[in-house]
Amino acid sequence: MISYCPKCGKPVADDATFCPECGAPLKASQPAQPAQPGYSKPKEDVGQKPDNNLILAIITTVVCCMPLGVWAIVLASKVDNLWNSGQYAQARENADKAKKISIIGIVAGGVFSVVYLILTFGIYGAAIFADLY
Ligand SMILES: [Zn+2]
Incomplete structure (x- = not known):
């Protein structure tokens, strides 16, 4: 057949x-x-390895806040090692912190950029306005 x-x-x-x-x-x-x-199969009490949020941390460093980004990268880069050495809670905590710091950095960077733009164009506009009259 x-x-x-x-x-x-x-x-x-x-x-x-x-x-x-x-x-x-x-x-x-x-x-x-x-x-x-x-x-x-991972042990039941362990669960999935947390995302180390390294990409997010790098984005934070690049787009806005270098100090916060570097902090997040340091935390994120430890996640895998901690996880592999069995320090699961610590690994999760680091991943969480890296994520929070990155988000704070990106939000703060965004707000800063907007304020900066408004100020720049505001002053520029005011200067033009002052020049015309
Ligand atoms: Zn075929």
Whole structure:
């Protein structure tokens, strides 16, 4: 008996698991395979590794507040190490702090920029106005 690949339509061996032509999985009836081979389930009390928010911290550094951004980067860069050495609570705390500091930095930077722009254009406008009259 010959099966056909549902994806590309080529005939494939009936017992093939994957299409040799396009690599599409063929067998819905196969016993369920582990989603990720070699993936080990994390311990229940541990949960997912927190996002270290490093990207956010770098954005903070670049767009506005260098001191806050650097602070966030330092915290964020420790998250993975802490997590890997089993200090899960500390890792989460660092990730949280990095995120908060980054957000504060970005918001403060945004507010500062707006105020700066208003002042700049305000003074510029006032200077033009004063010049005309
Ligand atoms: Zn195929």
